[in-house]
Amino acid sequence: MTEPTHFRCRVENGIAVLHLDRPDRKNPLTFDSYAELRDWFRALAYDDAVKAVVFASNGGNFSSGGDVHDIIGPLTRMNMKELLQFTRMTGDLVKAMLNCGKPIIAAVDGVCVGAGAIIAMASDLRIATPEAKCAFLFTRVGLAGCDMGACAMLPRIIGQGRANELLYTGRSMSADEGERWGFWNRLVAPDALESEAIQWATKIAEGPNFGHMMTKTMLQQEWSMTLDQAIEAEAQAQAICMQTEDFKRAYRAFVAKERPVFEGN
Numbered sequence: 001m002t003e004p005t006h007f008r009c010r011v012e013n014g015i016a017v018l019h020l021d022r023p024d025r026k027n028p029l030t031f032d033s034y035a036e037l038r039d040w041f042r043a044l045a046y047d048d049a050v051k052a053v054v055f056a057s058n059g060g061n062f063s064s065g066g067d068v069h070d071i072i073g074p075l076t077r078m079n080m081k082e083l084l085q086f087t088r089m090t091g092d093l094v095k096a097m098l099n100c101g102k103p104i105i106a107a108v109d110g111v112c113v114g115a116g117a118i119i120a121m122a123s124d125l126r127i128a129t130p131e132a133k134c135a136f137l138f139t140r141v142g143l144a145g146c147d148m149g150a151c152a153m154l155p156r157i158i159g160q161g162r163a164n165e166l167l168y169t170g171r172s173m174s175a176d177e178g179e180r181w182g183f184w185n186r187l188v189a190p191d192a193l194e195s196e197a198i199q200w201a202t203k204i205a206e207g208p209n210f211g212h213m214m215t216k217t218m219l220q221q222e223w224s225m226t227l228d229q230a231i232e233a234e235a236q237a238q239a240i241c242m243q244t245e246d247f248k249r250a251y252r253a254f255v256a257k258e259r260p261v262f263e264g265n
Contacts, residue, residue, distance in 0.1 A: 001043050001050075006033040008058075009040070014051040015201045016044075017194070023059025026111045028067035031074075034090055034115075041096035048264065051205035051212075053102055054197045055123060057109040060190070062132070065114020072141070087147075090115065094148050097122045098220050101213040103204050107197035108132045109190055113172075118148040121157065121183075124216065127197050128184045132175045140170035156223075158183050208246040209264035 008019040020027035106123035113135040145167030155163040158181040178184040253260035
């Protein structure tokens with residue numbers, strides 16, 4: 001994968017660590033960074049060198065969402081076709097994250113609002129600091145709360161009533177609320193945030209990566225299935241996984257009373 005221009009990325013030991021890189025502005029998104037992130041996550045589905053992703057904070061904040069001057073201002077001057085192209089592009093970033101086949105951990109400090117909150121929501125796991133403030137503030141700028149899949153995904157994470165409150169009011173969800181409600185998987189100190197996320201990602205990356213890809217795929221696809229359909233789809237997915245070498249490696253390790261070493265195939 002090529003070196004990104006509009007965000008930072010480093011890959012170490014199979015873990016890709018991403019940062020939005022405008023800490024002086026609390027890391028807002030621009031047209032260019034939206035598009036480049038979308039393309040990066042699309043390409044990630046075909047990159048076996050990366051086994052997990054950490055979407056990290058930078059300068060004490062995660063992201064302030066769409067840049068007021070670089071995005072909000074220009075949007076007020078666009079026609080309907082141009083606006084729809086933009087909203088579809090932002091939605092395509094979420095789709096690319098959901099379909100990249102790799103577990104994504106959001107490591108959130110400070111401000112995490114608007115599209116930043118959506119990126120955290122679209123991640124598979126979320127770790128935050130006590131200072132994290134997360135808000136789906138679309139109604140506060142005169143828009144609907146239904147942005148980039150929020151009305152579909154947020155209620156599944158924190159429940160319908162709590163999602164209704166956040167999406168109607170646009171108020172900030174405190175870190176304690178987010179942990180109690182299940183939005184944050186855990187809270188850690190700011191100086192341990194990125195290292196904890198990388199440690200978590202590393203532990204996941206040591207597992208059967210083809211199995212993780214299948215797990216992520218089924219977690220998404222089963223949203224629209226009946227229970228009978230889901231059980232059948234999982235039967236087929238598990239039968240495919242039973243053909244992998246990692247399944248055989250796990251068996252041989254169990255027989256030898258050893259810890260399995262997975263290779264992702």
